[in-house]
Amino acid sequence: MILPMSYKLLAQAEISLSGNMQEVDGHLDFMYDAMQIKYPKYYKMNLLCKLGFLTAEKLFFDNPLLLNDFPEAVKCSTILFNAASSATADIIHATSVDDPQVIPGPGVFVYTLPNILNGELCIRHGWTGYNAFFVINDHMHKNEEMAELLQVALSGQEINLCLTGWVETDLKNELFKGSLALIAKK
Amino acid sequence: MKPVYCIAGNIVNELGADPEVHWQNAIAGKSLLKKTEIDQHSHCFATYLSPDQWERLAQKHATNLTKSSLLCIESIENIIKYHPIDFNETSIIVASTKGDIHLLHGLKHKQQDDTYALWHLAKVLDDTFQPAKKTVVLSNACISGSQVLQLGASFLKQHDTTLKNVVVCGVDLVTPFVLKGFNSLKALSNEPCSPFDAGRTGISAGEAAASMVLSTAPLPFNHMETIQLTAGYVSNDANHISGPSRTGEGLFLALSAISQSPSGFPDAISLHGTATIFNDEMESIALSRHDMSNIPAFGLKGIYGHSMGASGTLESVISLYAMCHNMVPPTVNFTTQGTSQPVNVASDVRHQQINTVFKCSSGFGGGNCVLAFDKKSV
Numbered sequence: 001m002i003l004p005m006s007y008k009l010l011a012q013a014e015i016s017l018s019g020n021m022q023e024v025d026g027h028l029d030f031m032y033d034a035m036q037i038k039y040p041k042y043y044k045m046n047l048l049c050k051l052g053f054l055t056a057e058k059l060f061f062d063n064p065l066l067l068n069d070f071p072e073a074v075k076c077s078t079i080l081f082n083a084a085s086s087a088t089a090d091i092i093h094a095t096s097v098d099d100p101q102v103i104p105g106p107g108v109f110v111y112t113l114p115n116i117l118n119g120e121l122c123i124r125h126g127w128t129g130y131n132a133f134f135v136i137n138d139h140m141h142k143n144e145e146m147a148e149l150l151q152v153a154l155s156g157q158e159i160n161l162c163l164t165g166w167v168e169t170d171l172k173n174e175l176f177k178g179s180l181a182l183i184a185k186k
Numbered sequence: 187m188k189p190v191y192c193i194a195g196n197i198v199n200e201l202g203a204d205p206e207v208h209w210q211n212a213i214a215g216k217s218l219l220k221k222t223e224i225d226q227h228s229h230c231f232a233t234y235l236s237p238d239q240w241e242r243l244a245q246k247h248a249t250n251l252t253k254s255s256l257l258c259i260e261s262i263e264n265i266i267k268y269h270p271i272d273f274n275e276t277s278i279i280v281a282s283t284k285g286d287i288h289l290l291h292g293l294k295h296k297q298q299d300d301t302y303a304l305w306h307l308a309k310v311l312d313d314t315f316q317p318a319k320k321t322v323v324l325s326n327a328c329i330s331g332s333q334v335l336q337l338g339a340s341f342l343k344q345h346d347t348t349l350k351n352v353v354v355c356g357v358d359l360v361t362p363f364v365l366k367g368f369n370s371l372k373a374l375s376n377e378p379c380s381p382f383d384a385g386r387t388g389i390s391a392g393e394a395a396a397s398m399v400l401s402t403a404p405l406p407f408n409h410m411e412t413i414q415l416t417a418g419y420v421s422n423d424a425n426h427i428s429g430p431s432r433t434g435e436g437l438f439l440a441l442s443a444i445s446q447s448p449s450g451f452p453d454a455i456s457l458h459g460t461a462t463i464f465n466d467e468m469e470s471i472a473l474s475r476h477d478m479s480n481i482p483a484f485g486l487k488g489i490y491g492h493s494m495g496a497s498g499t500l501e502s503v504i505s506l507y508a509m510c511h512n513m514v515p516p517t518v519n520f521t522t523q524g525t526s527q528p529v530n531v532a533s534d535v536r537h538q539q540i541n542t543v544f545k546c547s548s549g550f551g552g553g554n555c556v557l558a559f560d561k562k563s564v
Contacts, residue, residue, distance in 0.1 A: 083305055085304050087295075091293065093363065094287070095292030097362050098291070100225070104367060104369075105370055106371045109368075109370050110371070112284070112363075113550055113551060116427050118326075118422065118552075118553070122422040122423070122424040128421055130422075131326065131420060131552075132326055133324070135322075135323040136323070137303075137309065145322075152341050153340065155343065156336050157336075157443065171295060172296055
């Protein structure tokens with residue numbers, strides 16, 4: 001990733017999967033079991049949140065003492081990006097909305113916002129800091145665009161610690177990628 | 187740090203695109219909410235454009251544009267008509283939760299084009315206005331429209347920037363996707379929504395775009411008073427994905443941060459006031475924890491409904507009119523105090539000096555945003 005000025009990289013993690021929604025969902029559940037996480041809320045999440053949640057779990061699993069040196073860890077911020085927004089929940093909700101025989105369920109609808117992932121990460125880790133979800137199209141200079149947006153978003157208020165990255169559920173190409181980095185002010 | 191000024195703003199919905207008309211309507215306390223079918227068995231209240239109004243917008247701009255694009259273009263074009271800005275030194279940021287989601291056809295999504303995507307809306311605005319930077323969409327639930335103003339100010343404060351203006355545009359539509367969704371959460375009121383009232387039972391929906399031009403030039407807002415966006419702060423409750431914190435923790439934290447900014451204490455507060463039991467109660471608690479219960483406050487959703495990603499920008503535009511005219515707008519449909527802590531909202535207009543306004547927003551995902559606007563004598 002392109003690091004913003006005056007920030008250093010603490011750790012990063014990536015999960016990259018391909019397949020249809022059911023296959024990828026099964027694969028993520030398998031990873032959840034393998035990491036031996038006890039977090040029942042996980043099973044309520046949509047694919048986007050499962051993917052982002054597990055990428056973050058992987059980051060901290062590999063670096064368990066990472067936040068010990070940060071007394072202000074509770075103010076950690078989350079700044080996330082993708083192109084598909086909350087597509088995995090959107091198509092399920094849209095399908096039930098279009099069908100007069102079906103009553104849409106609240107459990108799907110609440111996940112039709114991409115920033116619910118920020119919310120899930122904040123709940124999991126007790127973070128009360130800045131949070132933002134940007135939707136940008138997936139293009140050649142995507143990394144530069146993300147870096148610039150990140151730099152600007154980080155300057156809006158005091159942010160010493162930030163989990164940031166790309167969490168995408170590309171349904172057309174059946175590609176699912178979570179790529180997160182934890183950065184801290186130098 | 188360079189100061190950032192709010193030099194222009196407007197609102198586009200069924201009432202049209204003239205911000206003066208919107209202000210007159212707001213102080214007259216006229217609700218725009220009308221009864222709307224959700225399905226055969228249930229109804230709610232909402233504000234939305236009529237088919238004729240959509241047809242006229244399509245004829246005026248282009249018939250192949252999506253509804254969200256039409257609202258944004260109508261809003262931005264109406265601003266630049268009265269406040270010419272050079273897009274070579276201007277960028278655009280969009281705030282939206284669902285954009286043109288009505289164009290998504292569920293399981294057929296693999297065969298359809300991308301016109302429903304939020305980034306597609308950004309692309310249309312780039313093609314139309316050719317701004318200095320690529321347009322970006324912030325999709326942070328119902329705080330998007332406020333948060334995007336903080337972000338716009340940050341763009342202008344970057345020390346190496348050649349940008350002089352940022353146009354911030356919030357937009358969301360009233361669609362079956364959203365109505366049936368909120369209905370499934372039992373969040374919609376079957377009466378016009380009544381923020382902070384004892385009888386409130388939930389939200390009304392709103393369809394709108396609202397734009398604000400932020401600038402490094404100290405020009406008066408809509409040719410009236412010079413107003414600075416002094417501070418903005420975003421926090422998270424870390425509590426629940428679809429309900430606010432019972433203690434108002436996130437909003438309390440954001441208010442704490444803003445109270446320590448040069449703005450200090452507000453003369454009036456523009457509240458989120460969705461008219462759900464929990465949101466309004468949460469706001470009353472957060473204000474009380476800051477000894478702000480007595481500060482004149484107002485909520486605008488009894489007029490406009492909840493326009494989600496647009497609401498923060500929309501309510502900021504009305505808040506700036508309130509500052510220019512030194513009038514606190516009425517909280518429409520409010521009659522009886524209905525929160526555990528007092529909130530100083532009223533059903534009538536109040537005349538008083540307003541030099542500083544705080545704008546509060548809260549949303550799904552646990553986000554909270556507070557902005558501070560200050561009048562400056564230049």
